[in-house]
Amino acid sequence: MNLFxxxxxTQEVAEAISAVLNVDVTIVDIHLNRVAATGEYKNLIGRSLPKNCAFESIANKRKPEFIDNPNISQKCKGCSLRGSCAEMATVGYPILNGEDLLGVIGLIAFNMEQKKKLQREYNSLIVFLSKLGDLLAGNLKYANTIINLKIQTEETKKIIDGLGNGIICTDNLGNIKFVNSKAEDYLKIDSNNIINKSIFEIIPSLQLNFKEYIPIETKLTIDNKRESFVIKIIPVMIQDKKVSNIIEIHETFNMVKSAFTLLEGQNNISFDDIIGDSPKMLKSKEMSERVATSKSSILLRGESGTGKELFARAIHNSSNRKNAPFVAINCASIPDNLLEAELFGYEGGAFTGAKKTGQMGKFELANEGTLFLDEIGDLPIHLQPKLLRVLQEEAFMRVGGRELIPVNFRLIAATNRNLEDMISKGEFREDLYYRLNVIPIHIPPLRERIGDIEKLSNYFINKYCKKLNKDLKYFSKEVKEAFSRYNWPGNVRELENVIEYLVNVVNSREIKLENLPYNIKQYFKGNNAKKDSLKEIMDDYEKNILKSYLEAYGNTTKDKEKIASILEIDLSTLYRKLNKHNLQ
Structure with a gap:
């Protein structure tokens, strides 16, 4: 707290005292800097008093004093002006705020008449100065309170301006009291021109009910464009009485983006996370990476459990849309009568059981991002032309809606069904098929990527031992051989489930052949069990690997040189093995 x-x-107080008492006045702060003065000292405001002057003693003792004849007074013994001081007498009084010193008030006599007045009225002057000191302390406290309030107000404004959503404060009638910069940006308004005006006058298309406090989605006309916002009213209550309203405004797209960023934070799959370096798998990954930045639709084809959604997520995260939502929906898992509302969304009251506020659909949620339609072959025939229209026009209407909503998403579809056969049977529209099948990518089944089984098995056993808090287990040689020979109709998903089962039920660290699930053991009791010797098992494993590499790279001499290099064997050794397995 400083008197400055x-x-x-403070100067006004000094001049008032001087006018009433007909003496000169000096008021200093705790550092003995002159804050206010009259008469001869007025031009010294802002400067320090002489060193070791009487005011310093008054400040240290925090008691009033009368100094008679400063030039010879013992109280001014150390003063640097002693012997040349023009003052004849001084009354000094400390200005206190409780125990805290704020400064000193001095009444100064430069002639005998003034000096006699100070001597004669000393006791009354001390009472008078006490009251003035309290007045100055109160003024300073008030001023500091105002300064602190201004600081807090400015800090609060900066904090509110820094929020990610728009904020408008209104009174109970809707008259605007405050607008943050985000709301100005969203609604294209200038807070300098709208304070104390009705929010309904400023934004005519805004419909608010100050008695409902649930978030609602609304569309506003901003610069002749229809834009979607989510608005929530928060009442400000004082002693159970509403005194004003805080209106939160979120851009729908940014709100959805933030929600999906939060939900998808742990699903940041990249191509490095997709395990497998067998020839067919490498081919699928290379193709996916190559087209990730394209805007064209992708159709992922492969059996159930091959990892089509992993590929879709990796493509999204390698694209220019990676910071926008990845929205996945399984067309086979939602009843036909609900799927349209799930995709398109609906307006409030569009059908029996619909939410009063309506609901956004997956098309809107995926705006600027990626929409993944899994099991596209199960999309009902009556919805197929509607999906096609959305893809062609890049706009749609909600169920029960009248307004076209523009949308921009990248579509990735996936299926394990034969769409060409479905087209011939009239179960899938040919025009939609060609719109989806712009970039077809085949995900190989596990039986065609035998070389990846061991890597996948090691990954899953580490994953589930850690997840289930078990000591790290390992597979016996016989189990590894069985895994490489098994058909894996459920593909990678089945392999993962089998390993999770084994980690749960096997007590020893080694997982043996007899621990395998019933269905796998039954598989080897049939015709597949005739290869009993280790040599036959290994020969069969080697043949399948060589066959998959030939299918991936080709059968020319140059192709075989590349295969030999990948397998780290001589070309002559490769030819010998190809002859052995009749693969030439």
């Missing part, structure tokens, strides 16, 4: 914060009012 109220320098103007």
């Amino acid at each position: 914060n109220i320098q103007k009012s």
Whole structure:
């Protein structure tokens, strides 16, 4: 607290005292800097008093004093002006705020008449100065309170301006009291021109009910464009009485983006996370990476459990849309009568059981991002032309809606069904098929990527031992051989489930052949069990690997040189093995 914060009012007090008492006045702060003065000292405002002057003693003792004849007074013994001081007498009084010193008030006599007055009225002057000291302390406290309030107000404004959503404060009638910069940006308004005006006058298309406090989605006309916002009213209550309203405004797209960023934070799959370096798998990954930045639709084809959604997520996260939502929906898992509302969304009251506020659909949620339609072959025939229209026009209407909503998403579809056969049977529209099948990518089944089984098995056993808090287990040689020979109709998903089962039920660290699930053991009791010797098992494993590499790279001499290099064997060794397995 410093008296210079109220320098103007302090000077007014000094001049009032001087006018009433007909003496000169000096008021200093705790550092003995002159804050206010009259008469001869007025031009010294802002400067320090002489060193070791009587005011310093008054400040240290915090008690009033009368100094007679400063040039010879013992109280001014150390003063640097002693012997040349023009003052004849001084009354000094400390200005206190409780125990805290704020400064000193001095009444100064430069002639005998003034000196006699100070001597004669000393006791009354001390009472008078006490009251003035309290007045100055109160003024300073008030000024500091105002300064602190201004600081807090400015800090609060900066904090509110820094929020990710728009904020408008209104009174109970809707008259605007405050608008943050985000709301100005969203609604294209200038807070300098709208304070104390009705929000309904400023935004005519805004419909608010100050008695409902649930978030609602609304569309507003901003610069002749229809834009979607989510608005929530928060009442400000004082002693159970509503005194004003805080209106939160979120851009629908940014709100959805933030929600999906939060939900998808742990699903940041990249191509490095997709395990497998067998030839067919490498081919699928290379193709997916190559087209990730394209805007064209992708159709992922492969059996159930091959990892089509992993590929879809990796493509999204390698694209220019990676910071926007990835929205997945399984067309086979939602009843036909609900799927349209799930995709398109609906307006409030569009059908029996619909939410009063309506609901956004997956098309809107995926705006600027990626929409993944899994099991596209199960999309009902009556919805197929509607999906096609959305893809062609890049706009749609909600169920029960009248307004076209523009949308921009990248479509990735996936299926394990034969769409060409479905087209011939009239179960899938040919025009939609060609719109989806712009970039077809085949995900190989596990039986065609035998070389990846061991890597996948090691990954899953580490994953589930850690997840289930078990000691790390390992597979016996016989189990590894069985895994490489098994058909895996459920593909990678089945392999993962089998390993999770084994980690749960096997007590020893080694997982043996007899621990395998019933269905796998039954598989080897049939015709597949005739290869009993280790040599036959290994020969069969080697043949399948060589066959998959030939299918991936080709059968020319140059192709075989590449295969030999990948397998780290001589070309002559490769030819010998190809002859052995009749693969030439």
